[in-house]
Structure formats: C-alpha cells, structure tokens
Amino acid sequence: MKQLRMIRCGLAALVLLCAGCSGGNDKSGERAPPEVGFVVVHPTSVPLTTELSGRTAAFAVSEVRPQVSGVIRARLFAEGSVVHAGQTLYQIDPSLYRANVAQAQANLSSAQANAEAARTRAARYRPLAEMEAVSRQDYTDAASQARQSAAAVQQNRAQLQTAQINLRYTRVPAPISGRIGRSLFTQGALVTANQADPLTVIQQLDPIYVDMQQSSSQLLALRRALGAPGSAVPTSAPVQLKLEDGSDYGLTGTVEFAETMVDQSTGTVTLRARFPNPQGLLLPGMFVRAIFAQSVAANAFLVPQAAVSRDPRGNATVLVVGRDNKIVQRQVVAERAIGPNWVVTAGLADGDRVVVEGTSRVRPGQSVRPVPAGSPQRLGGGNGAGGGGRGQGGQGGQQGGGARSGGR
Known part of the structure; x- marks a missing residue:
C-alpha cells in the first residue's frame, strides 16, 4: 500500500509539472508578436491603357459585277491571288458588241454623208435666195435640213461611243487592288448587266x-x-x-x-x-x-494584389507597418490592375511598408515583427517560426489566387 501511494504521488507531481510547462509555453506564444512580410513601395510613373x-x-471591298450581258468565255485570274486595279478578270463573249460597233460606225458614216449633202444644198440656195431665183422658204428648208443632218451626225457618233464602251465592258476588270476570292460563276455561264449576284469579291x-x-x-x-x-x-x-x-x-x-x-x-x-x-x-x-x-499616372504605386482587400462598401484598403511596428489600415484608391499589381494613385506615401504576407493573422493596432517578403528570416527554427511558416504557406496560397485573378 505504501508503495502504491508513492506511485500515485509521483504521477500527480508529473501532471502538475507538465501543466506548468504547458502554461508557460502558451504565455510565451501570446507575448511573441506575429511575423508579417512586407514590401517597401515607391512612387513611379505608370502608363495606363x-x-x-x-x-x-x-x-476596301469590291463586289465585281458585269456591266453587259453575255456568256463568260474565260476566267483570267487565280482564285485567292492578289490582283491589281485594271487587271482583266473575265472575258464575256464580244461578238454581239463588235457587231453593234460596226453598225454604229456605218450609221455614223451615212449621217455624215447626208449632213455634207444638206450643207452643200443650203450653201447653194443662199445666193439664189438673195437674187430671188428661189423662194426664201426653199432656202429656209435647206438650211434647216443641214442643221438636222449635223445633229444626226452627233447622235450617231454618241451611239458609236456607247457601242464601243459596251464592247470594252466585255472585259471585266478589277476595280481595286487586293486579294480576290473564289469565282461564283464559271466559264460558259450567262451573266446579265448589273445582276444581283457578284462574279467575285475583292478585298483590300x-x-x-x-x-x-x-x-x-x-x-x-x-x-x-x-x-x-x-x-x-x-x-x-x-x-x-x-x-x-x-x-x-x-x-x-x-x-x-x-x-x-x-x-x-x-x-x-x-x-x-x-x-x-x-x-x-x-x-x-x-x-x-x-x-x-x-x-x-504620375506618382502612382504598384502594390501586389494580395495586399489589397475591400471593405463592405467596396473601398480598397491595405495594411501598413508603422514606425512602431504596429499595423495601420489605410484606405487607398486602386481602380485598375496591371498584371499582378494594383495601381494605387492615393493613400500611400513613399517608403511605406505594405503587408503582403500574413495579412489574415493581424489586425489594425496590433504589434508585429516585420520582415521583408520572401526573406530567409521567415524560415527560422523554433515552434513560433514553425507556426509562422505554416501561416505563411496559407498566405502564399492567397497570393497565388490573387495573381491568378489578376491574370484573368
């Protein structure tokens, strides 16, 4: 019994000793300020886009259409090639239009002959009318016939020009230079003047x-x-x-x-x-x-997106490490992002230490132990450092998410 009592007393002492050690460690953890990673920001000129x-x-786009009717005899371009303005693309059967030109030339020659005869007759009647060898009416009629014959010459000359233009239209040229598409009509197809469907399309x-x-x-x-x-x-x-x-x-x-x-x-x-x-x-x-x-944007700051959060009203805020190593919350103006950074145009000063790592573990007014972001100091030994390392791993995941969000 005595031996059993001694064992019980020893166990009780051991429990009290462990409890004391545990309590001491908890108090030590409460006294140690949390580590945060920061970056020092400086103003710079940021191009905004x-x-x-x-x-x-x-x-330029040109839909090529025929200006005369006829049968396509030849396609004179390679589909998909580059063509130049004035280059012949299609040849329409010119037989009918050549005949029209020949007929117009014959009509013009006939009108010119009639005009010459009428002019000669009027010139002959003029002195005879002055001598009253012929009546004044005969001279007037001869002069009128001469003028009508001259007008007929002009009319037939215009018809000849029209026939020649239509003959030229049997060669369909490229209106503009550019890349030509596929031909929508093949050799042997009948086309009409000013039809709705284009022969092909050229794009500059x-x-x-x-x-x-x-x-x-x-x-x-x-x-x-x-x-x-x-x-x-x-x-x-x-x-x-x-x-x-x-x-x-x-x-x-x-x-x-x-x-x-x-x-x-x-x-x-x-x-x-x-x-x-x-x-x-x-x-x-x-x-x-x-x-x-x-x-x-002159005097703007590029702040990592992981450092910027939004309050319930949507205002952008950052956490800044003050001179006394206490956290200060700043409201900033961050209206656009460039890559992984926010462009902050107001709310920061040159040399401010902005918290980018460990923001979820601190609050405004809290004392912290600031270290440069990504510094090897954050890998120090001990339970406190180990806890900081675990917290930092979670914060790193948050930064990665912010960067990805910015990338989107």
Whole structure:
C-alpha cells in the first residue's frame, strides 16, 4: 500500500509539472508578436491603357459585277491571288458588241454623208435666195435640213461611243487592288448587266481596319484622358493589337474615326482603327483586342494584389507597418490592375511598408515583427517560426489566387 501511494504521488507531481510547462509555453506564444512580410513601395510613373475587343474589317471591298450581258468565255485570274486595279478578270463573249460597233460606225458614216449633202444644198440656195431665183422658204428648208443632218451626225457618233464602251465592258476588270476570292460563276455561264449576284469579291487588306465597340461613358473618359474632350474622336492616338492566340501584333495602328451617334439598343459607339498589314497576317472577321495608351499616372504605386482587400462598401484598403511596428489600415484608391499589381494613385506615401504576407493573422493596432517578403528570416527554427511558416504557406496560397485573378 505504501508503495502504491508513492506511485500515485509521483504521477500527480508529473501532471502538475507538465501543466506548468504547458502554461508557460502558451504565455510565451501570446507575448511573441506575429511575423508579417512586407514590401517597401515607391512612387513611379505608370502608363495606363484601355483595352477594347473588336474585329478586323477590310479596308476596301469590291463586289465585281458585269456591266453587259453575255456568256463568260474565260476566267483570267487565280482564285485567292492578289490582283491589281485594271487587271482583266473575265472575258464575256464580244461578238454581239463588235457587231453593234460596226453598225454604229456605218450609221455614223451615212449621217455624215447626208449632213455634207444638206450643207452643200443650203450653201447653194443662199445666193439664189438673195437674187430671188428661189423662194426664201426653199432656202429656209435647206438650211434647216443641214442643221438636222449635223445633229444626226452627233447622235450617231454618241451611239458609236456607247457601242464601243459596251464592247470594252466585255472585259471585266478589277476595280481595286487586293486579294480576290473564289469565282461564283464559271466559264460558259450567262451573266446579265448589273445582276444581283457578284462574279467575285475583292478585298483590300493592306491597310486593314479594326472596328471596336465602346460604351458611351467609357468613350467620354477616353477622350478626356487623351486630351480631346470636344472632338468626335481622339484621332491619331496610337493603338496596339493582341491577336486571338494572345500574341502581340508587331505593328502600331492609329484611330481613324468614331460613329457620330450612340447605338440605342446597346449604348455603345463604334471606334475604327487603321493598321498596316503588309504580310497579310490580319484577315477580315478576326477577333482582336485593341490597347490604347490612355495616359500616364504620375506618382502612382504598384502594390501586389494580395495586399489589397475591400471593405463592405467596396473601398480598397491595405495594411501598413508603422514606425512602431504596429499595423495601420489605410484606405487607398486602386481602380485598375496591371498584371499582378494594383495601381494605387492615393493613400500611400513613399517608403511605406505594405503587408503582403500574413495579412489574415493581424489586425489594425496590433504589434508585429516585420520582415521583408520572401526573406530567409521567415524560415527560422523554433515552434513560433514553425507556426509562422505554416501561416505563411496559407498566405502564399492567397497570393497565388490573387495573381491568378489578376491574370484573368
């Protein structure tokens, strides 16, 4: 019994000793301020851009139609090739139109002969009428016949010119230079003058247009930013382009014009930019994104997105480490993001230490132990450091999510 009592006393002492050690550790953990990672921010000039979606459109489009009727005898171009203005594309059977030219030439010759005879007769009657050898009426009739014959010559000459023009129209030329599409009519097909269906379509692709849709409110802001509030559009503003696969188009374009009215159904205005396209990389109908160099924000701060949070009213806030190593909450102006950073235009000062790691473990007014973000000091040993390391791992996941959100 005595031995059993001694064992019980020893166990009780051991329990009390363990409890004391545990309590001491808890108090030590409460006294140690939490670690936070910070970055020092400095003002810089940040170029601000506006990105709009749009589609490419041909600089010029020509639907080729015949101006005379007939049967197509030959197609004189390769489908999909580049053609030049004036190049013959189709040959329509010219037989009928050559005959019309020959007939018009014969009619003109006949009219010229009649006009010469009438002019001679009138010239002969004039002195006879003065001598009253013929009546004045006969002379008047002869002179009138001469004038009518001269008018008939002009009429037949015009008919000859019309016949010659129609003969030239049997050769269908390219109205503009550009890339030609497929032929919608084959050799042997009967076509008519000014028919509804085109023979083919030519598109001029260098330069090329990009049509973009922008809300009317955004257009007003863009005009103010580009220094053209009273103009119809900030013309000559440089524009960059991103292609469908996310790559950058290497050449710079300029704004050409904006529509003079707002689409009531969508509340948007169409902007048009012009881009050089010497390699033919851009084709009509491609989806692209146009980037305007809107302005430059002077004395702005680039703050990692993980450091910026929103209060219930939607105001952007950051946590700053004060000189006494206490957390201060600052309300900032962060209206746009560039890559993984927010562009902060108000609320920060040069040299501020902005908390980017461990924000979820601290609150305003709390004392902290600040270390540079990503510093090896955050890998120190001990239970406290280990706990900080685990908390940091969770915060790193939050930063990764913010970066991904910014990327989207």
